[in-house]
Amino acid sequence: MTNSEPAPAEGKRDRLIRSAAELLYRRGVDSPTLADIAHDADVPTGNVYYYFKTRDELVEAVIDARADEVRQLLASLDRRSSPRARLKGLARAWAANEDDIATSGCPIGTLCSELNKRDRGLDQRAATLLSTVADWVEDQIRQLGRSDARELAITLLATVQGAAVLASSLSDPKIMTSQIRRLERWIDTLSAGDT
Amino acid sequence: MTNSEPAPAEGKRDRLIRSAAELLYRRGVDSPTLADIAHDADVPTGNVYYYFKTRDELVEAVIDARADEVRQLLASLDRRSSPRARLKGLARAWAANEDDIATSGCPIGTLCSELNKRDRGLDQRAATLLSTVADWVEDQIRQLGRSDARELAITLLATVQGAAVLASSLSDPKIMTSQIRRLERWIDTLSAGDT
DNA sequence: GTCTATAAGGCGATAGAC
DNA sequence: GTCTATCGCCTTATAGAC
Numbered sequence: 273m274t275n276s277e278p279a280p281a282e283g284k285r286d287r288l289i290r291s292a293a294e295l296l297y298r299r300g301v302d303s304p305t306l307a308d309i310a311h312d313a314d315v316p317t318g319n320v321y322y323y324f325k326t327r328d329e330l331v332e333a334v335i336d337a338r339a340d341e342v343r344q345l346l347a348s349l350d351r352r353s354s355p356r357a358r359l360k361g362l363a364r365a366w367a368a369n370e371d372d373i374a375t376s377g378c379p380i381g382t383l384c385s386e387l388n389k390r391d392r393g394l395d396q397r398a399a400t401l402l403s404t405v406a407d408w409v410e411d412q413i414r415q416l417g418r419s420d421a422r423e424l425a426i427t428l429l430a431t432v433q434g435a436a437v438l439a440s441s442l443s444d445p446k447i448m449t450s451q452i453r454r455l456e457r458w459i460d461t462l463s464a465g466d467t
Numbered sequence: 468m469t470n471s472e473p474a475p476a477e478g479k480r481d482r483l484i485r486s487a488a489e490l491l492y493r494r495g496v497d498s499p500t501l502a503d504i505a506h507d508a509d510v511p512t513g514n515v516y517y518y519f520k521t522r523d524e525l526v527e528a529v530i531d532a533r534a535d536e537v538r539q540l541l542a543s544l545d546r547r548s549s550p551r552a553r554l555k556g557l558a559r560a561w562a563a564n565e566d567d568i569a570t571s572g573c574p575i576g577t578l579c580s581e582l583n584k585r586d587r588g589l590d591q592r593a594a595t596l597l598s599t600v601a602d603w604v605e606d607q608i609r610q611l612g613r614s615d616a617r618e619l620a621i622t623l624l625a626t627v628q629g630a631a632v633l634a635s636s637l638s639d640p641k642i643m644t645s646q647i648r649r650l651e652r653w654i655d656t657l658s659a660g661d662t
Numbered sequence: 663g664t665c666t667a668t669a670a671g672g673c674g675a676t677a678g679a680c
Numbered sequence: 681g682t683c684t685a686t687c688g689c690c691t692t693a694t695a696g697a698c
Contacts, residue, residue, distance in 0.1 A: 321692090388635050402636055426630075430629030431625055431626065434626055435629070442601075447621055
């Protein structure tokens with residue numbers, strides 16, 4: 273590897289991953305063909321195999337790209353001053369994506385659900401996305417002094433995942449809006465003590 | 468139609484629907500082939516087309532079969548004496564399926580989520596399953612004297628759908644158990660008044 | 663390194679024998 | 681009515697030209 277240029281090969285590889293992430297999110301993990309993805313990324317169809325040995329390897333790259341997004345989001349939230357502010361920041365991040373979520377569900381939740389049914393080991397790699405967020409939320413709630421932080425973290429995540437399933441299936445964006453608002457009020461009530 | 472026999476043709480059709488329902492639940496809506504389904508139902512592969520014109524028509528029959536299940540469950544719960552007892556009966560029904568849900572998610576929720584991404588009109592038909600339950604829950608909560616019954620019904624359903632996504636994705640049945648328990652306590656606290 | 667042409671296999675669907 | 685044989689298409693993946 274020389275020190276010169278921005279690696280045009282990387283450009284195409286990244287475009288393939290971005291197009292794949294978007295198409296798999298909108299139309300499901302298995303439905304989009306490599307031709308669909310390559311066309312969207314402006315890459316010749318057969319040439320996908322120069323960058324990825326199999327289709328699953330491209331799916332894996334999409335999972336890893338989502339993992340990067342999650343890490344970046346949580347890192348930005350970590351700069352906030354209090355655990356409550358960090359949790360609320362997470363809620364606002366979801367709120368900012370309400371429309372997409374109401375249309376196609378949670379990018380992470382639907383990915384995990386679908387891979388869970390067409391298992392090839394990819395499902396476990398995808399599950400890491402959810403547990404990363406769960407662990408982070410648990411950590412914030414524990415900092416609020418709650419001993420039942422794990423269950424509360426799961427409760428918080430379940431609310432969002434469930435709202436995403438309902439809002440997208442029933443085509444009703446207001447479900448996301450109202451459930452996130454309820455979540456923010458719930459975060460306000462969180463304080464030391466159990467149940 | 469004569470009055471004589473249990474209709475052997477019906478037997479095969481029903482077996483195809485049952486096998487399809489199970490396989491689509493376990494492995495996703497698109498993944499199982501007609502050969503897989505026919506084999507599981509002990510019906511010759513090509514013969515599926517005597518009963519269903521297209522694969523989608525079989526999927527539609529699966530949705531309708533789920534709708535029957537839902538109607539029967541809600542009808543049996545309607546025999547209970549109070550709205551609170553009916554809601555708790557629903558929670559117990561979910562608890563009884565905890566293991567399946569922790570393995571493959573909610574049969575209705577995952578069906579709706581997947582069809583939402585491979586749209587052919589089937590998604591709207593499937594969404595009826597969710598809204599039927601939502602409407603019923605809303606009705607029960609309203610009978611408890613709550614004016615915010617719709618939002619509370621969505622909250623209840625979101626909890627279960629979210630728990631199903633998390634439990635199946637993270638392969639942790641305890642998530643379903645604890646969230647259903649929390650739901651039952653929450654039902655106990657429901658009474659007249661808002662928020 | 664990049665891309666085209668094509669192979670190999672599996673799928674939904676059909677035609678028609680029984 | 682029931683089933684078999686098979687078609688034609690689409691998809692992933694490869695071989696090899698440029």
